[in-house]
Amino acid sequence: MTATPSTSTPPTPAQTVELAPSYLLPFAILLLSVPVVLLQRWVGLTTAVFAVFLIVQAATIRLRFTATTLEVYRSGQQIRNFPYAEWSNWRVFWPPVPILFYFREVKSIHFLPMLxxxxxxxxxLEQRCPVK
Known part of the structure; x- marks a missing residue:
């Protein structure tokens, strides 16, 4: 069962929740690259290409929170899963304008752009994997 978070009733930990994509960060980077192109052409173009890459990622990558794991899907096919039992910490960087999601497992560290x-x-995260 897939549930989407709503403002009226929060999902229970037993429900699977698939996060909706957010294009805010990729489009902000793309918008920022326009004036940079005027100052430093190659830096601006590189920034624009990176923004387009993030737009494609936002369109194809999905995070699903199940009762026990965070699952990562690309174009509907599962590519990784991360059991909450192996997490030691997580954080969303720059909460006023979230740009990066970090989580640490027992053996590795992961950074994801806020897509x-x-x-x-x-x-x-607060419901399924409270910060220790």
Whole structure:
């Protein structure tokens, strides 16, 4: 069962929640690259290409929170899963304008650009994997 977070009733930990994509960060970077192109052409073009890459990622990557794991899907096919039992910490960097999601497992560290609904991400994390 897939549930989408709503403002009226929060999902229970037993429900699977798929986060909606957010294009805010990629489009902000793309918009920022326009004046940079006028000052430093190659830096601006590189920034624009990176923004387009993030737009494609936001369109194809999905995070699903299940009862026990965070699952990562690309174009509907699961590519990784991260059991909450192996997490030691997580954080959303720069909460006023979230740009980066970090989480640490027992054996590795992961950084993801904020390509998902930040409020739904935070709600799922707080509910399923409270910070220790």
């Amino acid at each position: 998902f609904d930040p409020s739904a991400l935070r709600a799922c």
